[in-house]
Amino acid sequence: MGLVAAFDIHCNALPLVEVSRTVPEATVLLELQYNHGERPLFILTVTDGPWRTVETALTDAADVKTWTAIGASDATRRYQAVPTLSFEQQLGGQIDDLEGLEALATVDAVIDRIEVNPDGWRQSGWFADREAFGEFASFWRENAGFRLLRLTRDGASEPPGDGLTDRQREALRIAYEMGYFEIPRRTSLEAVATELEISASSASERLRRAQTQLIEETSAATWPPLPE
Template identity: 30%
Template sequence: MTANDSSPDDETVQRLVAEIEVPAPAIGLAATLADAPDVVVEGDQLVPSWEDQLPYLWVTDGDLAAFEDAVADDPTVAGCERTASFDSGSLYDVEWADADRGLRAWLRRNEIPILEADASGATGEWQLKLRLESRDRFTDLQAYCDAEDIGFDLLRLYPLEAPKVGQYNVSEKQREALLAAHEMGYFEIPRECKLGDVADRLGISTRSASERLRRGQANLLTDTLRIGHSATRGPGETGGRSA
């Protein structure tokens, strides 16, 4: 067999992106989210890395004082320091107390970086976007969650490589927000509704609605208009994909 020949049994190892939803105890901050149910927490990875999972948290909405009181007593957190504050929220430097246990520890041991993470007290769940080196690694993830009795909800699974037409990298929550905004005339000129109206229809805060629309529109642009163009995301952009 020459170098150009291939066996029908050969499979190219393809890296994947998995978007999953797990209960808050699997990642951490379950007690904090329960005590501060109005907050929205986003993991800020800066540069995604499997070695340092969720070192920073961006907290918006709700009562930040209540969040800080709750996180001080959270058994999954050893330390949490506010490093910056803006009108839209505050950034916290987090030291996790249970770094060697739970799903975060398993992801680190298996060198799986968290590309995006967000949670809210309203749902009591974390939504994660993970980069996997192969489908076998995804199978390992499912097996681990089953063995540890971690509720595991797969939202999307798709190749890391440049998308094909029809693969728009939009999460279910982003899709729901975009469709609601479109149906309500939010994108019309002039607008037929306000952002708060869209948020009310979705049952979320105005801030969360804004974030979902912004991310959803960014993903649509990246995975449609940029198809076929070589443009690599910068280190501050999540997903590590080229479009």
Template identity: 30%
Template sequence: MSVIVEFRASSEDFELGQILSVEGNSTVELETLVPLGEATVPLFWIHNTSRESFVDGVRRHPTVDEATPIDVFEDRTLFTLEWNADQDRLIRAIQGNGGQILNAVGNPSTWKFEVRFPSHGSLSAFSTDCDDEGINLEVTRVYSPSNPDVQPRYGLTEPQFEALTLAIRMGYYDIPRGCTTKELADELGISDQAVTERLRRAIVALVTDTLPIDEGEE
């Protein structure tokens, strides 16, 4: 089952972020929802920046063959980028693990990505490759596209989310414990046994939705 991850990366940590360098409140946004590669010519929007100076700077990069404005508006410009993505460690890690970039937006310091991977295993391999390359990723969200309604709670139902967050706030998982299941039950208005079962199911749901555990793995 495919999985979608949203993460942030420093603009300095990968070549594309360095190529598409902007300043101030300017942003760069990927337009084409396709994998980036040597044979692909992606489209990017640049917002709130000088088109001429930006494109000239992009063209001077040694791995860029051409950057061509396509549509020009008062506050934004759409342009094509012809470049060799093989030199980019982040893009190479995405491609090498079957990832597809769904969305990418960059500012002067940070890029935000949304990438679909074929499985949790491929996502885990991508994360390992980034660690090996020294690329620091800040993962903000991982979810299954087949069940988007549970995205904000990572697979937890509302009662599970309530019980688990209450247990953490009251110190149930601290050492020593800050409360008992009986005290949690009193707060939630359910039985001691129901709290225990709800916490168990919450942990199973959370791990299943966020960690690379593929069905059929031993």
């Protein structure tokens, strides 16, 4: 079975990031239309933003040559934009391995959603296997910033677990409910340990292990374990 992944790519040079940075309250979805010359056209679906500000941002964007409003419905507007920069001009200043980026087009994957954010793109898509996803993730880890949000097998009804044991999950829940993680703290480690009916040193170790596990699953450059 294949994999379904959602992830953030942190790269200011990606197309239309400048627009999202100008209008951060807007949701900007991007499609690439590949049947128009060497560079694909940008097809934008924009919601929740002041449309006049969005259109001013499109006019001022360094990577947009011209744009056309092609439809509107309530708070959603659709635009077609012609890129003004070549592939090398757009990304060459931040990404050294442009050949590697072009090679990603041959990976057995389908990216079905691109959301433009003020610091890059949030993407989701389908990958044939771990090797295909690994090529994609490795490139962005090495050349920009990459944060995995979700990785599941296709057809899975639930995302993979967080890797915590039941005791670790209980410790985190109780510590959270008692205010141990608030600033300033509303309770002490000793009070959390008493509630768990273990020693303070054991509570500290359990919480540290739980937090380390969550960091590895959500922020570190590793993949979450897939369900069997």
